[in-house]
Amino acid sequence: MAFAIVRAGGRQERVEVGTVLTVDRLKASESDTVSFVPVLHVDGDTILSGADLAKVTVEGEVLNDLRGxxxxxxxxxNKTGYKRRMGFRADLTRVKITSITTK
Incomplete structure (x- = not known):
């Protein structure tokens, strides 16, 4: 079972082929292909990290944009009459990992 840990949206996520990620909004439209920066790659007994990661590519397909x-x-x-209420919804993108390849 091969998996990789990728850097996505300021966080690190563990991904396999078929994993659906929700990351910060990407500047890509639906069905575009995006690539992620791998931090670690594990394929059975082989573990790649550091300079060896130049051989690894992790690609995914943009499914849709959504809001969190x-x-x-x-x-x-207290005692000043000051109250303030705000809301926030993050802009997100859902991505499905299509391939993890080693050259």
Missing amino acids: PKIVIQNYK
Whole structure:
């Protein structure tokens, strides 16, 4: 079973072929191919890291764009009458990993 750990959206994710990732919004439209930077690659007994990762490519297909759940931010200061409420929804992209290849 081969898997890789890739850097995606400021985080590291463990991926295999067929894994669906949700990452920060990418500048790509649906059905485009994107590549990720591998941090580690494990294929059976072989483990590649460091300079050996130049041989590894991880590619995926963009499925769709979506927005994350709403996060409510509230500020309050006691005895001053100050209240503030805001919301935030992250822009996300869903990507399906199509290939992990070693040259």
